[in-house]
């Protein structure tokens with residue numbers, strides 16, 4: 001009876017021990033965090049004095065392996081190893097020194113994460129469990145774009161991404177910028193995400209909008225996860241901030257510029273601040289055709305980080321350049337539109353060309369008027385006026401007529417209030433604000449005579465004839481003289497108005 005009762009008590013005790021505690025062994029540590037590559041030692045303490053064998057079990061990926069170690073003073077007697085323990089000689093080491101039994105697991109791999117270790121007496125089914133938690137420090141971080149130097153337009157957003165290697169616990173990413181040797185933390189415009197794995201990859205994106213002050217600034221990221229391990233730093237990227245030319249000014253800045261033929265004029269184009277240096281190109285547009293100007297250009301650029309380029313074009317327009325437009329164009333950053341200056345149109349001014357084909361039209365000439373016509377020459381780009389100087393052949397009094405250009409191909413003009421049946425000498429020239437042409441050669445023109453003839457007597461006729469001949473002789477002599485004087489004066493007048501006046505005074 002007593003032995004039955006003892007047996008029942010023993011069974012109950014065994015069951016209660018099995019169900020409620022593994023009181024015979026105490027395992028330390030429970031749930032050990034261990035950095036990948038490190039060793040960890042688990043210690044099992046036996047509470048019963050007569051137990052000197054411990055069974056270690058390792059449950060790894062659903063497969064359980066056992067190993068029994070026994071002894072009272074290490075090294076252990078290890079009689080049986082199962083399955084994975086086959087390689088225990090290098091992977092594990094055991095220590096037996098009753099009541100303490102230890103197993104050291106060497107060179108922990110991330111694959112051993114969540115391995116459950118337990119120790120118990122042989123004959124028991126289980127004991128206290130210690131779960132190995134493997135920490136994986138970040139080993140590397142990649143940054144993209146991965147350039148050492150990045151060209152970026154001012155005020156253009158750029159995104160940098162740092163991606164960690166697999167890590168546990170999850171890594172934190174910190175962004176830094178280095179300006180003039182001073183490193184500072186960036187804490188805005190950062191988004192971060194981490195994969196949901198035990199060993200997770202963290203991706204952090206920095207959105208950066210560099211201004212020109214960021215030229216030369218370096219950025220990088222730094223990641224860390226496990227205390228007491230050095231943070232890992234990404235490579236650094238230096239900003240090469242590009243500043244596209246935003247504007248160009250041209251001077252003189254006029255839609256139209258009046259310029260005397262064959263007179264040099266200088267145009268200057270100046271860019272806004274730019275990086276890299278802007279190039280300035282000059283163009284002219286003639287009859288709708290744009291062509292490149294590549295001569296007589298001088299250019300200079302300031303030596304600043306953000307430089308201003310000045311280009312000067314020296315141009316000597318001929319009258320063929322009348323109506324030609326010029327402008328400059330500047331560019332510096334690839335794939336940005338060049339910037340164009342305003343256009344200036346040349347209004348090339350010159351003295352007019354001489355009128356042509358100056359003649360009188362006999363059919364339209366009357367007793368008191370002479371009908372004249374001529375073809376205007378080029379007006380020099382300005383309104384021109386025609387000047388006619390005429391003189392009765394028998395007189396020294398010069399008369400003047402000024403006629404504005406009408407734009408017709410042929411100008412007609414009638415001199416009126418003239419003497420009957422008289423010979424006139426005429427010259428024409430043209431003028432505008434810039435100057436005058438030389439005078440034409442002398443044109444002789446006659447007014448018509450009165451058609452009604454007098455019935456004169458023979459005597460009267462004879463006397464009249466004789467007197468007439470005498471008068472004609474005298475008049476002819478006078479006329480020849482006057483004509484010569486007139487010619488002289490007129491010739492002189494061609495060169496100098498004052499001389500002409502004097503010449504007339506002397507008459």
Ligand SMILES: *[C@@H]1O[C@H](CO)[C@@H](O)[C@H](O)[C@H]1NC(C)=O
Nearest residue numbers: 037038039093104105106107
């Ligand atoms: C792990 O233990 C072995 C010896 O058993 C030793 O050589 C090695 O340095 C240890 N590793 C670490 C990270 O302490």
Ligand SMILES: *[C@@H]1O[C@H](CO)[C@@H](O)[C@H](O)[C@H]1NC(C)=O
Nearest residue numbers: 157186187188189207208209
């Ligand atoms: C963050 O982005 C906004 C909008 O892009 C910008 O205005 C702000 O300056 C940025 N902050 C920093 C510190 O770059």
Ligand SMILES: *[C@@H]1O[C@H](CO)[C@@H](O)[C@H](O)[C@H]1NC(C)=O
Nearest residue numbers: 264293294295296314315316
């Ligand atoms: C450049 O200037 C020189 C001297 O002023 C001139 O002879 C030449 O025609 C100019 N070239 C052009 C293309 O205008």
